[in-house]
Amino acid sequence: MLVVHHLNESRSQRLLWLLEELGLSYQIKRYQRDPQTMLAPASLRAVHPLGKSPVLSDGELVLAESGAIMEYLVERYGNGRLIPPVGSNEHLRYRYWLHYAEGSAMPPLLLKLVFDRLERGPAPFFLKPLLRAISGKVKGAFIEPQLTLHLDYMESELAKSTWFAGNELTAADIQMSFPLEAARARAGLASDRPHLIGFLERIHARPAYQRALAQGGEYALAKD
Numbered sequence: 001m002l003v004v005h006h007l008n009e010s011r012s013q014r015l016l017w018l019l020e021e022l023g024l025s026y027q028i029k030r031y032q033r034d035p036q037t038m039l040a041p042a043s044l045r046a047v048h049p050l051g052k053s054p055v056l057s058d059g060e061l062v063l064a065e066s067g068a069i070m071e072y073l074v075e076r077y078g079n080g081r082l083i084p085p086v087g088s089n090e091h092l093r094y095r096y097w098l099h100y101a102e103g104s105a106m107p108p109l110l111l112k113l114v115f116d117r118l119e120r121g122p123a124p125f126f127l128k129p130l131l132r133a134i135s136g137k138v139k140g141a142f143i144e145p146q147l148t149l150h151l152d153y154m155e156s157e158l159a160k161s162t163w164f165a166g167n168e169l170t171a172a173d174i175q176m177s178f179p180l181e182a183a184r185a186r187a188g189l190a191s192d193r194p195h196l197i198g199f200l201e202r203i204h205a206r207p208a209y210q211r212a213l214a215q216g217g218e219y220a221l222a223k224d
Contacts, residue, residue: 007053
């Protein structure tokens, strides 16, 4: 039996979506973030040493990392679904976007989240102006230009086809959902990038996505 170790408000939501698209049976073991730190509970380390989510159990096999899990599920259980034919240009694009999501798109989004929290977080009153100044400088000089660069790039790529790998939904689109949802919530993704907004509207309307939300529980990033 497939078991998803599911952390609320996390990347594991897109794993539930993939499983629903594939029509696979699975169980969910739920974990809650600490409301103060927003970190995963220590109990996740009993499943995987890093204590991160998602983690997938398939019998005695335990897999971490979203991309690796998605590749495993599609290749073992997909029966040709959600993956372009090997050797095609679409397959190359599929591989690229499957890894781009975490390797390139997420780092500037995570940096923005960290520095936003640095500005708002608790600190002695005499340090707050310094922390705000440092955060503002880093965001203005590096983080925000990187976010603009990546959002413009993704917008231009989606202008070429309906989905990231071509004109059919693939697991790469499921992988790309999280950085784009995070960008809309935290990094200014808006209607001036209509192809990206259209992508989010299309995925949120999919029945399998809606079923995954019902299974996974509250997921703020899904709100249009």
